[in-house]
Amino acid sequence: MRGERQLLRVGEYLVSRASKQLPRKARQERYREWAAELPAILHDPLIRFAPRRAIRMLAYAADTFRGTALTHVTSRRRWLELAATAAAGIVVIVALGGAISSLWSIAQSPTQPLNYLQLIWSLLLGAYAVSLRVRPTARVTVLLIIGVNLMGVVVSLWTGAENHGDWVNYLWAAALIFGLLVWWPLNRWVHTRRGNAAHKRT
């Protein structure tokens, strides 16, 4: 068949790209397996016309690439999940640390209301991180993030009022309010879009 070598080269290129998306230990074997099928398809005695055999061989290589690309996306998503779980774990640890520190401060000066606010803030933050992992789409998660932000604003303003001239607290409060104002409509928009998509599917 004319151009057989070039066709095989294209097919081999595609299956080598496909195998590169797999874990390192499986690559070599999968490449050998897929590349060995290419000449067999190109010489398939059951398909009479050579151009049809060539198209079938290229389709085989291209679809193998598609299959591994999908697997690759899945493994990447798994990594993202793992990273999100690790981040949530860190937030929970930080929140618990904050709660313990607030409890210590309350024990030292029980009449100081700011310590109680900081304790509530830390607990809300921890609850938010847990809720995000357990039920990310639940209404309680949304309420927790609003609660965390508002409590953060209150704590920052209170601390700012106690330490006159420390403008970082006011800046922190402004950033939290700004974050909430950006996040809230964005969240509503995403929620509405998902709802519309689900409605279209049914």
Next chain:
Amino acid sequence: MTGPLERVLGAFLTDPAAPRYGYDLMSAARLPSGTLYPLLARLERQKLVASAWEVPERDGQRPRKYYRLTGEGIRVARLELAQSSARSHRAPARPGRPARGDL
């Protein structure tokens, strides 16, 4: 059980003892390679399918990998296909147009 899995198991069961190549299975199950190979990898992980490399008959020929159902694989495949067939028989027929005079 998904449709592609059903077709692959059906293709294997036409001759359970015969080794099957990837391309051969693709043709028998009428599945594209991108669907077939992940399925085969999953079945192999579950020890329902075993694979081996063929020794090439001629010099310069590339060795090919062939698959066959394990003993457990044959048992599971037969069971799954029987259950799937029973389910499809049990499923109620789709309501068609009512006969004249029914309304």
